[in-house]
Amino acid sequence: MQLRLAPWALLAVAAMWGISFVWMKDILDQQDVYSFLTSRFLVAAAAMILLKPKVLKAFNKELVFKGLIVGMALGSGYIFQTLGLERTTPAITGFITGLYVVFTPLLASIFLKERLTLAMWGYVLLAVIGLGILSVKGWSVGLGEIFVLISAVLFAIHIILLGSWSKNFDAYALTVMQLIGCALLSAIPASINGYVAPPDMQVWGVIIFTAIFATAIAFVIQTWSQARISTTKVAVILTMEVVFAALFSFMYGMEPFTLRLALGGTCVLIAMLAIVQPRVSTPRTN
Numbered sequence: 483m484q485l486r487l488a489p490w491a492l493l494a495v496a497a498m499w500g501i502s503f504v505w506m507k508d509i510l511d512q513q514d515v516y517s518f519l520t521s522r523f524l525v526a527a528a529a530m531i532l533l534k535p536k537v538l539k540a541f542n543k544e545l546v547f548k549g550l551i552v553g554m555a556l557g558s559g560y561i562f563q564t565l566g567l568e569r570t571t572p573a574i575t576g577f578i579t580g581l582y583v584v585f586t587p588l589l590a591s592i593f594l595k596e597r598l599t600l601a602m603w604g605y606v607l608l609a610v611i612g613l614g615i616l617s618v619k620g621w622s623v624g625l626g627e628i629f630v631l632i633s634a635v636l637f638a639i640h641i642i643l644l645g646s647w648s649k650n651f652d653a654y655a656l657t658v659m660q661l662i663g664c665a666l667l668s669a670i671p672a673s674i675n676g677y678v679a680p681p682d683m684q685v686w687g688v689i690i691f692t693a694i695f696a697t698a699i700a701f702v703i704q705t706w707s708q709a710r711i712s713t714t715k716v717a718v719i720l721t722m723e724v725v726f727a728a729l730f731s732f733m734y735g736m737e738p739f740t741l742r743l744a745l746g747g748t749c750v751l752i753a754m755l756a757i758v759q760p761r762v763s764t765p766r767t768n
Contacts (some may be wrong), residue, residue: 500726553663571625
């Protein structure tokens with residue numbers, strides 16, 4: 483039952499990330515990205531600790547160490563993605579970030595010894611094609627694209643680390659340490675540039691939503707799911723974030739519904755549905 487639930491729980495995470503991306507675009511001109519990320523991760527970690535104070539008793543040296551490493555990988559991904567976004571277009575940023583769906587199975591095959599079938603690679607390729615149709619209108623390679631490519635590798639490393647370590651720890655406690663690691667890392671550039679507090683209730687509303695739903699709940703679900711399904715499946719399912727972002731953007735009147743949106747979204751959706759289907763093993767004959 484848990485094995486069947488995990489992919490659909492991850493799909494809910496992708497939906498939360500997709501809508502949060504649309505809402506964040508409205509407030510990032512009021513609070514810089516590093517201050518926003520620091521606020522988001524601090525609020526998320528604090529909320530989880532307040533909701534379940536006993537989680538602190540689950541902390542030990544190994545969990546704290548590995549949780550911070552996972553959090554640093556995730557936080558670094560966000561920072562490099564932001565640096566790239568400042569230097570290239572959102573569409574290209576979205577596509578290159580989505581390439582973690584390629585890096586994840588590559589790294590998983592090397593470090594986790596996960597066996598990847600030809601069909602699995604086909605689903606990964608289909609997801610990449612869908613991301614490209616959704617995102618790419620023009621192309622140039624510069625420093626911004628390199629920064630975003632680094633972020634895609636870091637997001638893949640985050641998925642790999644979770645896939646390797648999530649089975650050994652309580653999902654809730656490991657998530658709290660991830661968020662603390664993200665907050666500490668985001669606070670470094672925020673403090674250098676000067677932390678900007680949320681200026682009004684609109685910004686606070688987005689911070690609270692992204693902290694509680696798109697961060698605390700989302701990463702608990704991701705950590706729990708990765709103890710149950712392969713890292714490659716996780717990566718392909720999470721590419722639905724781009725589809726949801728485009729869909730919510732259309733619903734909010736931020737962009738029109740186009741053939742490109744329909745084709746790209748369909749490719750990613752087919753890849754996601756194919757990869758989450760349970761495999762029926764052929765009975766052996768003696």
